Amino acid sequence: MELFSEIYSCYYQVLRHILCRQDAMTIQDIRSQICKEGFGESMLSIIPRLKDGTWNLLDRNGELFLSRLSPSFLTPLSSLEKSYLKALLSDPRIGLFLEKEQLDTLDKMLADVKPLWRQEQFYYYDRFSDGDPYRECLQRETDPASGGGIHTDISHDNYERFRHNFRILLQAQKKQQYVDLDYTSPAGTRVHHYYVPARIEYSVKNDRFRLLALKNAGNGSLRLEILNVARIQNVSLTDRYLSCEADLNTLIRSSYYKEPVKLRIVNERNALERAMLHFANYEKDTKRTGANTYECCIYYNQSMETELLIEVMSFGPVLRVLGNERFLNALRSRLKRQRELLLTDSPLCENMM
Amino acid sequence: MSDFRELVKSFPKTREYVRDFFVYGFKSRNEFREKSPRTYDNERRRLESWLGPYVQKTHTSDGTNIFLAIDSNLLDTNPLFQVWKTKSFTDNDLVLHFLILDLLKDGRALTAKEITDLLLAEYGNLSDLQTVRRKCTVYAREGLLERKRKGKTVVFSLDCSLALWLKANEDILDALAFYQMSEVFGIVGNHLTEQLDYQNRTFRVKHSFCVHTLEDEILLGILDAMNQKRQIQMAVKSTKKGHTVTAVCVPLQILISTRSGRRYLCGYVEQKKRFSCFRLDSIRRVLPLEPFAGYDLLTEKLVQNHEKLWGVSFQGKSGHHLDKLSMTIQAIEPGEHYIVERLKREGRGGTVTKIAQNIYQYETEVFDCNEMLPWIRTFTGRILKLKCTDSYVEQRFYRDLEAMYKLYHMM
Numbered sequence: 001m002e003l004f005s006e007i008y009s010c011y012y013q014v015l016r017h018i019l020c021r022q023d024a025m026t027i028q029d030i031r032s033q034i035c036k037e038g039f040g041e042s043m044l045s046i047i048p049r050l051k052d053g054t055w056n057l058l059d060r061n062g063e064l065f066l067s068r069l070s071p072s073f074l075t076p077l078s079s080l081e082k083s084y085l086k087a088l089l090s091d092p093r094i095g096l097f098l099e100k101e102q103l104d105t106l107d108k109m110l111a112d113v114k115p116l117w118r119q120e121q122f123y124y125y126d127r128f129s130d131g132d133p134y135r136e137c138l139q140r141e142t143d144p145a146s147g148g149g150i151h152t153d154i155s156h157d158n159y160e161r162f163r164h165n166f167r168i169l170l171q172a173q174k175k176q177q178y179v180d181l182d183y184t185s186p187a188g189t190r191v192h193h194y195y196v197p198a199r200i201e202y203s204v205k206n207d208r209f210r211l212l213a214l215k216n217a218g219n220g221s222l223r224l225e226i227l228n229v230a231r232i233q234n235v236s237l238t239d240r241y242l243s244c245e246a247d248l249n250t251l252i253r254s255s256y257y258k259e260p261v262k263l264r265i266v267n268e269r270n271a272l273e274r275a276m277l278h279f280a281n282y283e284k285d286t287k288r289t290g291a292n293t294y295e296c297c298i299y300y301n302q303s304m305e306t307e308l309l310i311e312v313m314s315f316g317p318v319l320r321v322l323g324n325e326r327f328l329n330a331l332r333s334r335l336k337r338q339r340e341l342l343l344t345d346s347p348l349c350e351n352m353m
Numbered sequence: 354m355s356d357f358r359e360l361v362k363s364f365p366k367t368r369e370y371v372r373d374f375f376v377y378g379f380k381s382r383n384e385f386r387e388k389s390p391r392t393y394d395n396e397r398r399r400l401e402s403w404l405g406p407y408v409q410k411t412h413t414s415d416g417t418n419i420f421l422a423i424d425s426n427l428l429d430t431n432p433l434f435q436v437w438k439t440k441s442f443t444d445n446d447l448v449l450h451f452l453i454l455d456l457l458k459d460g461r462a463l464t465a466k467e468i469t470d471l472l473l474a475e476y477g478n479l480s481d482l483q484t485v486r487r488k489c490t491v492y493a494r495e496g497l498l499e500r501k502r503k504g505k506t507v508v509f510s511l512d513c514s515l516a517l518w519l520k521a522n523e524d525i526l527d528a529l530a531f532y533q534m535s536e537v538f539g540i541v542g543n544h545l546t547e548q549l550d551y552q553n554r555t556f557r558v559k560h561s562f563c564v565h566t567l568e569d570e571i572l573l574g575i576l577d578a579m580n581q582k583r584q585i586q587m588a589v590k591s592t593k594k595g596h597t598v599t600a601v602c603v604p605l606q607i608l609i610s611t612r613s614g615r616r617y618l619c620g621y622v623e624q625k626k627r628f629s630c631f632r633l634d635s636i637r638r639v640l641p642l643e644p645f646a647g648y649d650l651l652t653e654k655l656v657q658n659h660e661k662l663w664g665v666s667f668q669g670k671s672g673h674h675l676d677k678l679s680m681t682i683q684a685i686e687p688g689e690h691y692i693v694e695r696l697k698r699e700g701r702g703g704t705v706t707k708i709a710q711n712i713y714q715y716e717t718e719v720f721d722c723n724e725m726l727p728w729i730r731t732f733t734g735r736i737l738k739l740k741c742t743d744s745y746v747e748q749r750f751y752r753d754l755e756a757m758y759k760l761y762h763m764m
Binding site: 087109 | 359403405411418422424426427435444448450452511512519520525528534540542548555561569573577593606607608609619665697701727728730733760761763
């Protein structure tokens, strides 16, 4: 099974779309398709070969080109792709997407296929232990209060509620439909609002799903809010739809602080390599400032602030925060509190500080 | 640059460059010393061509640096997947791909000779029999075609029923959209969604590292050996010193950190009679060796060890088999109860005990407490006491704190 194979090549994809067109195409139509899907310089390789017949896949009629392939052309799945699908069937999250009948059908179609990997071959050693209840729990617990006669199944109920809510959000997201949502915040307060699901976000570290939700903020503008899917008590579809497509990335970008966090990295204990990989998920730019020192700017918003702060603290003295003031103050305040705690003569007394 | 080609033959060289551009992003032309400047220019031009929208430039006194600016909060797909779609091919490869698959789409089973003849009759394509047979055999090996014996002859056919079922099933397409971002081998999910003309516009993934996809070819070789319970020989390039060494191990499990972005192969090194971890991004080549008789037993042992394994180290500096660590934390309740929750969910099996009003004690016993320090530092501002049977860990924690006070002028 080859992963780096021409059958997955970008050129093959571009050509497939050109060749599956039923109508006659001008060279400009072909160019547009290449521009849309190809790499920056693909045009220089593809167009001459199509025009001079090296890739004799189009019939030419004057200025028009017609595919020689049937429009129903479909690439079959490779062994690698089948093996990948088979591995997904064992992932507990698959139940959020497929009904049992669909899982059975797919399982039957892949009966002779070996999975590309098995769940137990991977171990996420620092993943949080309180992930979302997306694992279907079929074991029923005996309720001692009921004398063992009646069975309750809280885990199963949680799973069912979670799955139901997830399915509704998925449906609404794709149609840009408003949902009526009843939510318990981390502080325990109950919130009830109308939202349009913009994206469903999964955190690999937290093993949790969050909803990036849009809410009317008045004056025709939208505000982005982030909600934990597991904290949604009830959600139902409404008959209202978002009238225009919201530019989610502009909303996210505009939420970033103007001043990034500026870090000075001293390349000790392999700190540079560690930091560059650790913060690879953030938009950042890095420059060398000395033989062994570097400066790295990281862009972030309020919702990322605490996480970024503790990530920076985890590096200890090999990272130095140079700015912004807000971030620097937050770090100083934690250090100040730490110093005071360790200076206290009797730290285990009540009501310290 | 007359020999410039947008597509490439092999992946390893590309992997190095993309990683350097993506992870570091500050290296100038002069700092890519391992290859010639001309190679650098070609690689840089390719990268601009493949990943154009994400390539940014900065101007420094050393010249212009290019880097990949990728903010994972804004992504519906992994831009680095593009790198997997750059394999070069011959003109014949491409033409036969489309014509053979089109010819066989109605499900008929044909010999290579019949296919060759029909290519000429139906598409005007003149190919020699050997080329067609070779292509069909390769496609049968890759699973695109089915190869069967019919008497003395071999026939090839195509089954699109699975592709058709997937294409008609939006639920599975949603699942593929999700998994390409959130699970290993996302590139395969991405190939599938592209092939089925579906795009992810629903899911985002946090704490997933785009750069991991560059290790997928190595991972595939390792998993293949794991599935066959074989030993492997690896070429491992040191990330610190840069030299490459050969290592042999029984590959048992992939250990992943969701925080640091590092992924490791955990294997048993028979020569040293112990478990060892190798960073996936440092492995350059994998060669399968003989099957290993006690494979299942080793896997069981490793899983038993998980409980005492904080990260990837099976032995600390103290020389003890296990070291104990206890951390006393202040959490003013109820407002700071989330700190207690953090200890429980991030503490990897350690115990959390309330020992006084607003005071909690976290205790654990692991192979190497030194690995815990980054996590412990995330509680800076709450720590009342840190005790560890590995005195180095304790000393380093307090020494680093002192260094931090100095760094921020708090002494």
